[in-house]
Amino acid sequence: MQIVIIGSGNVAFHLAKAFVLNDIPLAQIFGRNEKELNQISSALKIPYSTEKLKDADLYIVCVSDNSVENVSQLITKKDSLVAHTSGSLPKEILTGEYRKSIFYPLQTFSKSKELEYEKIPFFIEAENEEDKKILFEIASKISGNVMESTYEKRKYIHLTAVFACNFVNHLFSRAKEISDSQEIPFEYFLPLIDETVQKIHEIDPKSAQTGPAVRNDKRILELHEQLLKDESLEIYKTMNHSIQKMYEL
Amino acid sequence: MQIVIIGSGNVAFHLAKAFVLNDIPLAQIFGRNEKELNQISSALKIPYSTEKLKDADLYIVCVSDNSVENVSQLITKKDSLVAHTSGSLPKEILTGEYRKSIFYPLQTFSKSKELEYEKIPFFIEAENEEDKKILFEIASKISGNVMESTYEKRKYIHLTAVFACNFVNHLFSRAKEISDSQEIPFEYFLPLIDETVQKIHEIDPKSAQTGPAVRNDKRILELHEQLLKDESLEIYKTMNHSIQKMYEL
Numbered sequence: 001m002q003i004v005i006i007g008s009g010n011v012a013f014h015l016a017k018a019f020v021l022n023d024i025p026l027a028q029i030f031g032r033n034e035k036e037l038n039q040i041s042s043a044l045k046i047p048y049s050t051e052k053l054k055d056a057d058l059y060i061v062c063v064s065d066n067s068v069e070n071v072s073q074l075i076t077k078k079d080s081l082v083a084h085t086s087g088s089l090p091k092e093i094l095t096g097e098y099r100k101s102i103f104y105p106l107q108t109f110s111k112s113k114e115l116e117y118e119k120i121p122f123f124i125e126a127e128n129e130e131d132k133k134i135l136f137e138i139a140s141k142i143s144g145n146v147m148e149s150t151y152e153k154r155k156y157i158h159l160t161a162v163f164a165c166n167f168v169n170h171l172f173s174r175a176k177e178i179s180d181s182q183e184i185p186f187e188y189f190l191p192l193i194d195e196t197v198q199k200i201h202e203i204d205p206k207s208a209q210t211g212p213a214v215r216n217d218k219r220i221l222e223l224h225e226q227l228l229k230d231e232s233l234e235i236y237k238t239m240n241h242s243i244q245k246m247y248e249l
Numbered sequence: 250m251q252i253v254i255i256g257s258g259n260v261a262f263h264l265a266k267a268f269v270l271n272d273i274p275l276a277q278i279f280g281r282n283e284k285e286l287n288q289i290s291s292a293l294k295i296p297y298s299t300e301k302l303k304d305a306d307l308y309i310v311c312v313s314d315n316s317v318e319n320v321s322q323l324i325t326k327k328d329s330l331v332a333h334t335s336g337s338l339p340k341e342i343l344t345g346e347y348r349k350s351i352f353y354p355l356q357t358f359s360k361s362k363e364l365e366y367e368k369i370p371f372f373i374e375a376e377n378e379e380d381k382k383i384l385f386e387i388a389s390k391i392s393g394n395v396m397e398s399t400y401e402k403r404k405y406i407h408l409t410a411v412f413a414c415n416f417v418n419h420l421f422s423r424a425k426e427i428s429d430s431q432e433i434p435f436e437y438f439l440p441l442i443d444e445t446v447q448k449i450h451e452i453d454p455k456s457a458q459t460g461p462a463v464r465n466d467k468r469i470l471e472l473h474e475q476l477l478k479d480e481s482l483e484i485y486k487t488m489n490h491s492i493q494k495m496y497e498l
Binding site: 121206 | 408409410417423424433440447457463481
């Protein structure tokens with residue numbers, strides 16, 4: 001089976017690496033950014049091209065959501081299976097006369113950060129059972145956590161991930177902004193952050209809530225508001241309001 | 250040196266346990282809640298009382314912020330050092346004719362969750378060098394990370410912790426609410442959450458930001474807003490606005 005990965009960003013790099021590490025041969029990595037492709041190609045020993053897309057049985061499109069539709073039109077081989085890796089696009093965004101599918105890894109990818117691929121949940125959608133089987137077999141070589149999905153379900157999976165990952169990371173950015181402003185090293189907070197996350201492996205987050213809002217400690221809430229401004233103050237008010245609503249305070 | 254811990258909640262329990270594990274003798278654990286005190290006393294083999302506060306050299310007040318002032322008035326021994334453990338109260342909230350100080354552990358505590366005490370940063374404040382030395386020595390038996398602080402600095406440490414811990418945990422609660430609504434097991438998101446946190450041990454959170462807001466993907470932002478309501482929608486809008494401000498989008 002000839003497999004081609006399209007893209008040269010974080011997802012393309014990590015999927016290509018996971019394929020190579022699990023002895024799933026890649027016929028080509030294809031994209032526009034020659035510098036990035038060249039680096040991936042050298043690191044993983046996969047042929048690359050920016051011009052001639054190879055004939056393949058399976059194309060995995062790993063480009064930003066805005067580009068999936070355009071890029072999918074480059075695939076002209078009719079007897080092929082095409083998957084995209086986006087959390088929020090239907091498989092029908094793929095535009096061409098081939099079989100359409102989804103190969104969605106639920107993880108946050110940065111090229112500079114190594115990952116344990118075997119723990120990544122993969123969500124699969126396809127037009128028929130045979131294609132599902134193909135994608136399940138490939139994903140199962142990488143991860144112990146492969147599931148079927150639907151577009152409806154995947155939208156909510158992605159939305160949950162935005163709260164649990166993207167927004168959490170932004171809170172770390174705003175937290176660091178506060179500690180930096182007082183020359184307090186952000187490293188001091190890493191044991192606390194690690195513990196916050198370890199806790200929810202064991203306890204429902206709703207039961208694990210601590211802090212001034214859930215204690216309804218008005219004195220501290222007011223003190224904190226005086227220390228904040230602009231977006232951080234908005235976040236402070238919105239989060240406290242949401243906490244107090246959840247616990248009916 | 251006779252040391253007494255006052256309180257029977259999460260902080261009192263974990264500090265008492267850290268003292269016992271590090272061979273720092275405790276003369277008594279004192280509080281109002283006999284059931285909780287009895288459990289801590291049995292588990293850690295420390296005498297407890299709900300009525301007669303023992304004469305001691307050091308009292309560590311581990312009660313909720315609202316109770317620190319009242320509880321501190323129970324301490325009548327003049328030649329003693331009294332510390333409280335709150336992130337947001339000045340040491341002057343302690344009301345009595347004794348030496349006042351701070352013994353602030355930067356961590357989130359739940360009785361049911363074990364902790365690595367040696368990693369907890371402790372922040373110390375006292376009226377004089379001798380008292381500082383006493384508290385440094387005790388904290389250093391528990392943790393490798395003991396520092397002097399000031400009230401001004403401690404306020405910002407606590408505020409940073411609210412963003413990096415309390416608000417992060419609340420995002421997990423709201424995320425779980427979304428996944429629960431679609432019968433998607435929240436366990437699927439744990440590898441993603443773990444990775445989100447591991448990343449900031451290596452990369453500045455501002456550089457690690459991913460997701461639709463930082464990509465300015467208006468289609469997804471609108472789609473997500475349609476899936477949300479009430480407090481979760483408010484959080485969604487506030488966080489995206491803050492992300493887009495930070496990256497000047």
